Every structure is written in structure tokens, then in C-alpha cells.
Amino acid sequence: MNRFLRRIDQWRLLLETGVVPGMAVPGLIYADDYIESLLKGEDALSQVANVACLPGIVGYSMAMPDIHQGYGFPIGGVAAFDVSSGVISPGGVGYDISCGVRLLASKIPAEEFRPRADRVLAALFSAVPCGVGSVKDSLGTKEVDRILEEGAVRVVRSGRGTEGDIRRTEEGGCLVGAEPGAVSPRAKERGKGQLGTLGSGNHFIEVQETEELFLPETAASMGLSKGCVAVMIHCGSRGLGHQVCDDYLKVMGRAMSKYGIAVPDRQLCCAPVDSPEGRQYLGAMKAAANFAAANRQAIAEAVRDVFAGFFPGEKLATVYDVSHNLASIENHVWEGRKRQLCVHRKGATRAFNGLPVLIPGSMGTASYVLEGTPGAERETFGSACHGAGRVLGRNEAIRRTSGRNLPKELSAKGISVMAEKAGTLGEEAPEAYKDVSAVVEVVHGAGLARKVARLRPLAVMKG
Amino acid sequence: MAWKILDHTADAGFEAEADTLAEIFLDAAEAFLFIAAGPAPGDFSETGEFHTFFLSAVDGEELAVSWINELIFIAETRSEWFLPLQVRVSLSPPSLSARGKTVALKGRALSVKAATYGGLQLRTSPRPFLRMYFDL
Numbered sequence: 001m002n003r004f005l006r007r008i009d010q011w012r013l014l015l016e017t018g019v020v021p022g023m024a025v026p027g028l029i030y031a032d033d034y035i036e037s038l039l040k041g042e043d044a045l046s047q048v049a050n051v052a053c054l055p056g057i058v059g060y061s062m063a064m065p066d067i068h069q070g071y072g073f074p075i076g077g078v079a080a081f082d083v084s085s086g087v088i089s090p091g092g093v094g095y096d097i098s099c100g101v102r103l104l105a106s107k108i109p110a111e112e113f114r115p116r117a118d119r120v121l122a123a124l125f126s127a128v129p130c131g132v133g134s135v136k137d138s139l140g141t142k143e144v145d146r147i148l149e150e151g152a153v154r155v156v157r158s159g160r161g162t163e164g165d166i167r168r169t170e171e172g173g174c175l176v177g178a179e180p181g182a183v184s185p186r187a188k189e190r191g192k193g194q195l196g197t198l199g200s201g202n203h204f205i206e207v208q209e210t211e212e213l214f215l216p217e218t219a220a221s222m223g224l225s226k227g228c229v230a231v232m233i234h235c236g237s238r239g240l241g242h243q244v245c246d247d248y249l250k251v252m253g254r255a256m257s258k259y260g261i262a263v264p265d266r267q268l269c270c271a272p273v274d275s276p277e278g279r280q281y282l283g284a285m286k287a288a289a290n291f292a293a294a295n296r297q298a299i300a301e302a303v304r305d306v307f308a309g310f311f312p313g314e315k316l317a318t319v320y321d322v323s324h325n326l327a328s329i330e331n332h333v334w335e336g337r338k339r340q341l342c343v344h345r346k347g348a349t350r351a352f353n354g355l356p357v358l359i360p361g362s363m364g365t366a367s368y369v370l371e372g373t374p375g376a377e378r379e380t381f382g383s384a385c386h387g388a389g390r391v392l393g394r395n396e397a398i399r400r401t402s403g404r405n406l407p408k409e410l411s412a413k414g415i416s417v418m419a420e421k422a423g424t425l426g427e428e429a430p431e432a433y434k435d436v437s438a439v440v441e442v443v444h445g446a447g448l449a450r451k452v453a454r455l456r457p458l459a460v461m462k463g
Numbered sequence: 464m465a466w467k468i469l470d471h472t473a474d475a476g477f478e479a480e481a482d483t484l485a486e487i488f489l490d491a492a493e494a495f496l497f498i499a500a501g502p503a504p505g506d507f508s509e510t511g512e513f514h515t516f517f518l519s520a521v522d523g524e525e526l527a528v529s530w531i532n533e534l535i536f537i538a539e540t541r542s543e544w545f546l547p548l549q550v551r552v553s554l555s556p557p558s559l560s561a562r563g564k565t566v567a568l569k570g571r572a573l574s575v576k577a578a579t580y581g582g583l584q585l586r587t588s589p590r591p592f593l594r595m596y597f598d599l
Binding site: 042043044068069070071072091094095190200201239243245246249253254265266269390391393394395396421423424 | 535596
């Protein structure tokens with residue numbers, strides 16, 4: 001595989017066609033030498049090559065520097081398909097549709113938070129259910145449909161949030177064209193008790209301190225103040241989104257022969273964007289994305305309730321809320337021509353010029369706020385990375401951390417941590433991930449996004 | 464156990480080989496339960512309520528994925544594990560009937576989002592074999 005990999009410059013690798021039969025375009029991987037060294041033996045490169053085989057792909061099958069093995073598409077993958085001749089693939093979005101990040105900023109000095117960290121963490125644990133299958137108050141079918149249609153707007157209009165939250169959420173917290181009717185009763189059944197719940201695995205709520213400002217004016221315009229507390233929320237559409245993905249993998253799998261499509265990996269099954277199956281999936285995916293935005297809105301409100309108990313009168317204002325698992329119909333100029341494209345970002349963040357890009361790190365390391373650039377719009381259909389990206393499998397991470405007291409190690413660094421399941425801490429240990437600063441340096445150096453601020457963790461709640 | 468855990472950079476999988484397809488599907492349920500929540504809770508045959516369900520699919524691979532995703536659905540929506548006692552599997556046409564007991568999750572965290580088609584392999588000869596990865 002690596003013989004097909006050619007370095008273009010300090011930040012870019014080209015994966016030449018020919019790796020697998022049927023590649024319509026080359027692969028383009030954003031990686032410096034450090035990231036490249038981690039790609040050896042990774043199936044992620046094969047996945048980049050497989051995506052390049054899908055009908056109607058435009059430009060390159062891309063991967064951001066947080067690339068690692070996923071299912072069908074690699075994590076960190078970006079692929080755009082011509083709307084008139086290309087496809088949409090549920091596997092290009094993933095099971096956790098519109099998994100994403102919300103960042104809240106406050107003027108609370110970090111030194112005022114530290115003595116209260118453990119108590120705040122315990123209160124967050126009580127306020128936000130976590131673990132897969134965690135449930136809150138069950139919603140009726142009509143209310144689920146309203147949320148699928150209106151997204152975060154529905155939560156705000158019910159009194160849980162502000163208009164500012166909506167303004168600072170990608171697409172205003174409500175994807176137009178969502179089709180609740182395209183979401184199966186089974187998916188709604190899974191979702192009805194999960195609004196306002198965190199989920200498991202790498203989902204988290206993290207209290208952070210804004211540690212360094214790279215662009216102070218931009219940071220100030222986002223509400224970030226050096227030395228003050230911010231709260232990052234990472235979660236998605238929960239079981240509802242997982243079910244939508246599973247349902248449409250079946251639909252697409254059955255439809256492919258009708259359209260004469262063959263794929264090298266069943267998880268890449270797809271249908272033309274402009275087909276009944278493609279349109280139906282897009283409507284269902286948007287509905288699930290609205291559920292995810294509503295979920296992060298509900299969690300943000302629960303976090304605000306907790307903070308109000310400890311820091312009366314202090315506000316937690318939304319900096320931004322952005323998805324990193326989504327397919328989106330967008331207009332881009334490619335090779336001098338205006339194109340309407342279906343851009344799949346699976347573990348990749350939209351990075352349109354001037355918009356915030358939120359990059360969570362691992363449990364014990366920094367997170368970053370970036371700003372999208374014209375470079376991203378020219379080169380990656382307006383996309384950047386979504387996180388650090390794993391380097392160790394979960395079992396390997398548990399093996400390597402066996403016998404260590406991770407909470408104690410993190411506490412020594414001034415980080416309080418609580419997890420629903422003890423094993424999660426091992427799975428999510430900092431060494432299970434790439435160096436987030438190195439990942440961010442690649443997107444910054446490649447001109448896809450500019451560094452605005454670095455945040456360090458103070459307290460971490462893991463699902 | 465007749466199955467083994469497989470590593471994956473982000474997630475986990477298993478592979479199993481057995482004498483019959485039914486045994487493979489029972490192994491899959493056991494591997495899923497292990498990955499999702501750790502070792503199975505002792506002797507469960509004396510507890511829980513009987514539950515039966517039926518699945519059909521376009522092929523054996525879809526049937527295998529649907530089988531595990533049904534277990535996830537039950538766990539998420541009823542807060543119960545389905546512990547299969549008997550599974551009948553046919554590939555012509557692809558269908559499955561399962562009879563087992565459901566037991567309360569009792570606070571055990573479930574950490575599997577879905578069974579996937581990524582890297583999926585189902586063979587019927589020379590011996591039934593299944594490899595499957597889960598999205599965690």
C-alpha cells in the first residue's frame with residue numbers, strides 16, 4: 001500500500017490510483033511525517049482507496065490528519081459527489097449521524113472552578129444520563145417528529161435555550177428538508193427516551209480552561225477569554241441515528257443492483273443522490289441530524305443548570321455547535337466550475353471561511369478552536385479534521401493501561417475525571433489517540449483552518 | 464468459548480467457527496454481550512422471561528448483522544438483555560427464529576452502537592465461520 005503513497009509537500013500525501021481496481025480519483029491525505037508514520041499497517045488507506053471507487057466522486061478521496069480505520073469510509077474521510085451523477089452513502093456518514101461538538105464559553109475564572117471541580121462533575125453526572133441505552137423522560141411520537149423536523153429550534157422554543165444558541169449552531173440547529181416520515185418507527189422508539197443523554201464510548205462533557213489565544217480578536221468575538229472556563233459537549237443522535245444508518249444500509253444494499261452500482265466494501269453501499277432511495281436517506285439523515293442538534297441543546301441546558309447552582313449569575317454562551325458526521329448538499333467551485341455536490345464528512349468538520357471549527361483532544365490533552373479558511377473551501381470542499389484520531393484499538397489501550405490508576409494520573413495534572421464504566425477510562429486513555437496538537441498543526445499548516453485558541457481539560461465526564 | 468475478539472483501531476470485532484450456523488449465531492450473541500458489557504451474568508436460565516422473535520433478510524450477512532442489531536434494539540428500548548437459549552437459522556430463504564430469556568440490564572453499561580458490514584465475512588463451508596465488527 002505504501003508504495004502508492006507519494007509525498008506532495010510537508011502537509012499532503014497523494015495515494016495514487018491503482019491501489020484497488022476501479023479508483024476513479026486519487027486519494028489525498030493531509031499528513032506530516034508524524035501522521036504518515038502512524039498510517040503504516042492501518043486499513044484506513046485501503047478505505048481511502050475504496051471510497052475513490054464510488055460513482056461520481058469529484059477531485060479526491062480525502063482524509064484529514066486524524067485519519068484512522070472506520071467502516072467503509074475511514075474516520076477523517078471527506079468525499080464529494082456530483083449531485084447529478086454521484087451517490088450518497090449512509091456508510092459515508094456513519095452510525096452516529098451528526099455526532100458533533102458544542103462549545104460553551106463563560107467568564108468564570110478557572111481558579112474559581114478548580115476547588116469545585118469534583119462537585120460540579122458529580123452534579124453533571126446526575127443531570128446528564130450516559131452510557132448506551134441511557135434514557136431520560138420519554139417523548140411522545142408527535143414530539144419526536146417535531147424534534148426531527150425542527151432540531152435544536154424545538155428545544156429552544158420550548159424554553160430550553162436562547163436565540164443565540166440557534167445563531168451559533170451549524171445551519172441554525174435545523175437542517176431544512178428533514179423528513180420525519182422517512183425515519184422508521186423502530187428508530188423513533190430508540191430515540192424517544194434519549195433526548196438529553198450523552199451516550200457512551202468517546203462521548204464526553206469536558207470543563208476546560210482557555211489556555212492560549214492564537215488570534216485574540218477572533219477568540220474574543222467567539223466569547224473566549226484566556227484563563228476562563230469553557231464547556232465542551234461531544235455527542236450525537238444516539239440510538240435513533242444508529243437505527244437510521246442501519247435501516248438505510250439495508251435499503252441501499254438492495255437498491256445498488258437496480259442502479260448498476262458495485263462497491264468494494266458492503267459498508268459503502270449507496271444510491272444516486274437523485275434517486276428515491278438517495279432522497280429518502282437524505283431526508284432521514286437530516287431528521288437524525290436535527291435530533292442530534294436538539295440533543296446537544298438539551299445537554300447544554302442541563303450543563304447550564306448545573307453551573308447555575310455553583311456560579312449563580314454566570315452565563316455559558318454557545319461559541320458554536322458543529323457536526324462531524326454528515327452528508328450535505330453544498331455548492332463549491334472545483335476546477336473553475338461551479339458544482340452542486342453531496343459532501344460526505346465522516347469524522348471531519350465543516351470549515352467554511354470564518355466559521356469556528358471545534359477540535360476536541362483526548363481525555364488528558366488540549367482541545368482547539370480553529371477558524372475555517374478560503375483554503376479549505378478551495379481544497380477540501382470546506383473541511384478540516386474533527387479530533388485527535390485514535391492510534392490504539394480499545395483492547396490494546398486497555399491492555400497498555402492495565403494496572404494504572406488513570407484518575408490519579410490525571411488528577412496529578414489537575415484534571416478530575418468520572419466515567420460511567422471503569423473500562424472507558426482505559427479505552428480513552430490519552431495515549432490511545434494521536435497528538436492533537438500535531439493533528440491541528442497539519443490543518444493549520446496546510447491552510448485549511450487557523451488556530452484561534454487552545455483549551456486544557458479541568459474536569460472530564462465520560463459516557 | 465468458540466470465538467475470539469478482534470482488534471480494530473476504533474472499535475472491536477470477533478470471529479467464530481463452529482459446526483453449525485445456529486452455533487455461529489449463538490457465538491455471535493455471546494461475543495456481542497462480552498464486548499458490550501463484559502462476561503455474561505452467571506447462570507441466567509433460572510431467571511428472566513421467555514421471549515421469541517423472528518428475523519428475515521436478503522442474505523446470510525444481512526441476517527447476521529440484523530441478529531446483533533436486534534439484541535441492541537432490545538437492550539436499548541427495554542433495558543434488558545436477550546439471552547438466547549435456542550436459535551434456528553436458515554439461509555434459504557435467509558431467516559432466523561430465536562427463543563431465549565430477557566434479563567434486566569441492572570445498570571450494566573452497553574457500549575456497542577451497532578453491528579456493521581465492514582469486514583464482515585460469513586462462510587458456510589468447509590465449516591461455518593463468521594467475522595463481524597461492532598461500532599462502539
